[in-house]
Amino acid sequence: MNTTALKEWPLWEIFVRSKQGLEHKHCGSLHAADASQALHMARDVYTRRQEGVSIWVVPSAAITASNPDEKGEFFDPAADKIYRHPTFYEIPDEVGHM
C-alpha cells in the first residue's frame, strides 16, 4: 500500500441506491483523488454484486457531524416524550396494516 497516496487523497462518503424508487443509503467510504475517480472507485468497491443502480459521492469533509461528547444534551431530552410517537390512536379496522 502506498501510504503517501492515502495521506494525500481525500476521503469520500459513498451512497448507493439499490433500486429505482428507493433512497440512496450510506454504504461506506473510500479514498480518491477527485469526485470523478471516487465515483468510479465506488462502482468497483460497492456495486460489484449488483447492489446499486445509482451512486452519490460526497467529500467526507463536507459532512458536519454531531459531537459524541454532546450526546446527552442532544438526544436524551427526547427520551421521556413518548407522546411524540403516533401510538395513541385507535386505528379503524378498515384501514388495515399501517
Next chain:
Amino acid sequence: MSATIDYLLHLADNAVVLGQRDAEWCGHGPILEEDLALANVSLDLIGQARLLYQRAAELKGDGTTEDQLAYFRDSQAFRNYTLLELPHHGALVGYAVADRDYAATIVRNFLYSALMVHVWDALQTSADSTLAGIAAKSLKEATYHLHHSRDWLVRMGDGTDESHARAQAAVNHLLPYTEEFWTVSPAEAAAVEAGVGVDVRSLRGAWDALVNDALAEATLTRPQVRGYVPQGKVGLHSEHLGFLLAEMQSLARAHPDGCW
C-alpha cells in the same frame, strides 16, 4: 466451422491471457480501491474467455470442454496478441528482479480496450449469433475498461514528473506491439470470409483517433513505430507466455477434472 473455432480461440486467448496478467496485481494493487478495480477488469476478461471457449468447445462437438481449451493447450497453440502476455515490467522486461510498473499495466489495458470496443461493436452483427451475443455483453465491459485505463493514463501522463516519465516509457515500450493488431492472420481472414469475424484493418482509423486523443490529453508523445511485427496470434510467442501458462494451468494439470 473450423474458421469460426480458430477465431473464437484467438478472442478467448486474448481475454484469458490479459485476465491472468492483470490478476497478478490482486492483493498487490497500488491502493485498495484500485486493487478491486483491476480485479474486476480481470474477472470481466476471464468471463469473456469462458463464454468464448464454451462456444468454441460447442462447435468442436467432440466432447471438448472450456477447461481443456484454457488449461490443456500449450503456448504454441495459443493465439493471443504478444502484447497481452508481456510482464508488467515496462522496458525492464527480462530482469528477474524488475518491479512491476503500474504504468505498463494501464497503458497495455488502454491500448487493448481501445481496440476491443471497436471489435466487439462490429462483432454484434457476426454471422455466429452466439458470438454476436457475447460481443454485446463484452462491449459494455470493454467500454468500462477503456474508461478506467484512459482515466489513469491521463492522470499519470499529466501528473508528476515521475508518473509522466513512467507512462511515456510504457507507451514507448508497448506501442510497437500493437502493430500486430493490423496484420490479418489466416484465422482472421477465414472468419471475415465466413461473415463471423471483423477485418481489423477497418478499425485502425478509429483506434488511432482514440489513442492520439488520449495521448494528447495525457501530454504524452506517440513514438514512431517501425520494424518488428509480433506474431502471437499465429502462435509465435515471446518467452513470457510459457511462464504465464505454467502458473495458470498448474492447478488444473495437477488435479485433472478437479472440481471446486
